[in-house]
Amino acid sequence: MIGDRIKESRKTQKLSMGDLAEKTGFAKSYISSIERAVQSNPTIQFVEKIALGLNVSVDYLIHGNEKVQSRGIDEEWVELVLESMDYGLSKQQFREYLELKKANIL
Structure with a gap:
């Protein structure tokens, strides 16, 4: 269950729920x-943000595979x-933006 893996x-990581x-x-x-599995169907946005906050993969939270992301993210x-994400910037x-930066247009 996602909730169990989040907990x-x-x-x-010694994080409180408040943290x-x-x-x-x-x-x-x-x-x-x-x-606590009171809510059992979180949105993918929730799962993505929680995964980032815990520095684990989305795949781990959903399926239990590969707990740590392949690269450490500071x-x-x-x-x-x-x-x-909060401001609505899409992937x-x-x-x-990165392509423009690589092409030295920005």
Whole structure:
């Protein structure tokens, strides 16, 4: 279950629910309801943000495979990605920006 894997990862990292809520922008009560399986069908956006906040893969939270992401991501990158998602920046828009940057157009 996703909630069990969130709870296990959070506790392994010695994060309180409040810490995780602060890192991800979700209410502590909502995270608690997922961990306790009161809510059993979280959105993919929730799963993605929680995975980033816990530095685990989405695949791990959903299926239990490969717990740690292939590359360590420092906290500033996580915050930048979360902020970009909050402002509605899509992956495609970010890719387009990188392509322009690579082409030295920006």
